[in-house]
Amino acid sequence: MQNNSGIPLYKQIKNWITDQITVGRIKEGERIPGEYQLSRNLNVSRGTVREAIRELIEEGVLFTVHGRGTYVRKIEPAPWSVNTIVSVAESFDQANIQHSTKLLEIQKTLSSANVAAQLQIEPQSEVICLERLRLIDNEPVHLSRSFLPASIAEKLLDIDLTDKSLYRVMDEELGIRVARVDRRIMACLADSHEVRLLQIPDISAVLVLKGVAFNAFDKPVECSTARFPTERSRFVIQSKRIN
Numbered sequence: 001m002q003n004n005s006g007i008p009l010y011k012q013i014k015n016w017i018t019d020q021i022t023v024g025r026i027k028e029g030e031r032i033p034g035e036y037q038l039s040r041n042l043n044v045s046r047g048t049v050r051e052a053i054r055e056l057i058e059e060g061v062l063f064t065v066h067g068r069g070t071y072v073r074k075i076e077p078a079p080w081s082v083n084t085i086v087s088v089a090e091s092f093d094q095a096n097i098q099h100s101t102k103l104l105e106i107q108k109t110l111s112s113a114n115v116a117a118q119l120q121i122e123p124q125s126e127v128i129c130l131e132r133l134r135l136i137d138n139e140p141v142h143l144s145r146s147f148l149p150a151s152i153a154e155k156l157l158d159i160d161l162t163d164k165s166l167y168r169v170m171d172e173e174l175g176i177r178v179a180r181v182d183r184r185i186m187a188c189l190a191d192s193h194e195v196r197l198l199q200i201p202d203i204s205a206v207l208v209l210k211g212v213a214f215n216a217f218d219k220p221v222e223c224s225t226a227r228f229p230t231e232r233s234r235f236v237i238q239s240k241r242i243n
Helices: 009-022 035-042 046-058 088-094 113-119 150-158 166-174 192-198
Strands: 062-065 069-072 100-110 126-136 139-149 180-189 205-214 220-229
Touching: 009 035, 009 046, 009 113, 035 046, 046 062, 100 150, 113 139, 113 220, 126 150, 139 150, 139 192, 150 166, 150 220, 166 220, 192 220
Parallel strands: none
Antiparallel strands: 062 069, 100 126, 126 139, 139 220, 180 205, 205 220
16 A cells, blocks of 8 residues: 555555455455454554445445454346447437547557456556547537457557447457446546536536446456536436346
């Protein structure tokens, strides 16, 4: 843990625990190390560890069994229809909404620890990074940044992705079919980059959709962060009774 990183220690521990779960070092249903062991291993106070664990419990990542310890919550399969749309572009097409997509950036770079954990690759591995802006009636509604392992996606550098669905291109051009996408949604304040590209006021909230896409072998093939201006966005969540 780095005291001078500008990120509170408890958040660094929280991210570390989440990364351990993401890469499978701590599996669903397993007990995580105790506060004392974590504080010794990470060289921080037990109070700092306790705060990180408390937030992860509140977020539903962990749960506590009295007298036994803290465990990774098992994520039950969601009862989605097999026809669930996993691409924003495809969802617009399904709704007959006219849209366009600008490719802002595409390059080969080295993965951060966070991206590597999501893609289950080694840190500093080569990845393809692309940033896109989607518009409806020339009004920006969706800013996204995606990372894919360069070992399977380097061909993207030679493909014109303007006005194309990334998942469709992955399927048709790379032979990579997305079988499922795990997503989390949250709200946060927009930074200056998002304010400029989404054309929103300086102090604005955006909806943030973080996702990891998996192939049929349950291997991560893409991770992404999408940002939507709140005043131009609406998400519909459909719930079904399963018993």
